[in-house]
Amino acid sequence: MRLWYCLVGVLRRKWRSYRYRFVPWVALNLSRNRRTMRYVQEGCSDKIVSDAEVYATLVKLFQAIFLQDVTRQCQLLCLLPEATKAMYNTTLSTENGQAERNSQNQVPLNTGEILQSSLGFCIDRAPSSLDSAGIGVFVSKGCVPKGSVVSMYPGTVYQKYEPIFFQSIGNPFIFRCLDSILIDGNDKGISKYVYRSCSKRDQLGPLKMCDATWLTSFPQNPLAVGQYVNNCSNEQAANVSYQEFDVPAHFPIELRQYIPNVIYSHDSGGPVRCVVLVALRDINCGEELFSNYFTLVH
Numbered sequence: 001m002r003l004w005y006c007l008v009g010v011l012r013r014k015w016r017s018y019r020y021r022f023v024p025w026v027a028l029n030l031s032r033n034r035r036t037m038r039y040v041q042e043g044c045s046d047k048i049v050s051d052a053e054v055y056a057t058l059v060k061l062f063q064a065i066f067l068q069d070v071t072r073q074c075q076l077l078c079l080l081p082e083a084t085k086a087m088y089n090t091t092l093s094t095e096n097g098q099a100e101r102n103s104q105n106q107v108p109l110n111t112g113e114i115l116q117s118s119l120g121f122c123i124d125r126a127p128s129s130l131d132s133a134g135i136g137v138f139v140s141k142g143c144v145p146k147g148s149v150v151s152m153y154p155g156t157v158y159q160k161y162e163p164i165f166f167q168s169i170g171n172p173f174i175f176r177c178l179d180s181i182l183i184d185g186n187d188k189g190i191s192k193y194v195y196r197s198c199s200k201r202d203q204l205g206p207l208k209m210c211d212a213t214w215l216t217s218f219p220q221n222p223l224a225v226g227q228y229v230n231n232c233s234n235e236q237a238a239n240v241s242y243q244e245f246d247v248p249a250h251f252p253i254e255l256r257q258y259i260p261n262v263i264y265s266h267d268s269g270g271p272v273r274c275v276v277l278v279a280l281r282d283i284n285c286g287e288e289l290f291s292n293y294f295t296l297v298h
C-alpha cells in the first residue's frame, strides 16, 4: 500500500512539473515528439529577445497602423494629451497626407502592406504544408530576420485559478504560459463570445483597450494569427519560439486598441499578458512557421 502511495506521489509531481503548451495535443503526441521538446529551468524564462525589443517592435508597427487610420481616430485623438496629438500631427504632415487620402477615398486599411513597410515582411494564414494539420501561418512577402517578433498569440487571458472548463472542451487553442497563465486563442464558439464581451467591458467610449478584429478574417493587427502556427516535427524543426510579454503600464494608450489580448477577470489585476512568437533563424518568403508546443520545466 505504501509503495502504491509513493508511486502515485511521484507521478503527480512529474505531471505538475510538466508545463504543457497545448493541453490536448501534448497529451496525445508527447511520446511521438520527444526529440523536439524544449527544456526550461524552473523559475527561469526562455526569452530569445528582451522585453524592450518586443516593446519597440510592437510600438513601431502599431504606430504605423494608427497613422494610416488616423482620420478615423478623431474622437480618440481629442482625448489624448497635447504632446501626443502634436506627435501624430507632425508625423502626418511629413507623410504627405497619405492617411487622409486613404480615408477620403474610403480605401480599407491594407495591414499586410503596413506590416511589410514597417517590419519588412508579411505573414498570412494558408493550408499547412503538413498533411492533416489544417491551417498554418506562412511568410508571404519579404524575409524575417533571426530574433524578430514575427507573430502574436491572441486570446483571452486566464489566471490559473479562473474557470475555463467550458471554453476548454475540445479546444486546441488553449496556450499555457510558463507561469501557468492560460490564453484561449479560439476564434469560434464560446471562446469568441467571452473575448468579445470582455473587450466591450473594457472599452471607455472611443478608447479601446484591446483588439477584437483577430476574431474575423481581417485582423487589423496583422501579427495576430499566431494561434494558427503549427507544431514542429522530427522532420521540420521549429523556426519560431513563444515568448511571454506583459504590456507595461506606460504602453501608449492610443495603441492599446491593437493588442489582441484581454484579461478575463478584472479582479486578477496586473498587466495584460501577451505572447509573441520570435524567429529562431532567418525565415524566407514561402516558409511555414513552426513552433514548439512542448516545454518541459525542470
Ligand SMILES: C[S@@+](CC[C@H](N)C(=O)[O-])C[C@H]1O[C@@H](n2cnc3c(N)ncnc32)[C@H](O)[C@@H]1O
Pocket: 022, 025, 128, 130, 131, 132, 133, 134, 135, 136, 172, 173, 227, 228, 229, 230, 231, 232, 233
Ligand atoms: C493551435 S492549433 C493550430 C492551428 C490548426 N492547424 C488549425 O487549422 O486550426 C493546434 C492543432 O493543430 C494541429 N497540428 C498542429 N501541429 C501539427 C502537426 N505537426 N501535425 C499535425 N497536426 C498538427 C493539431 O490538430 C492541433 O491540435
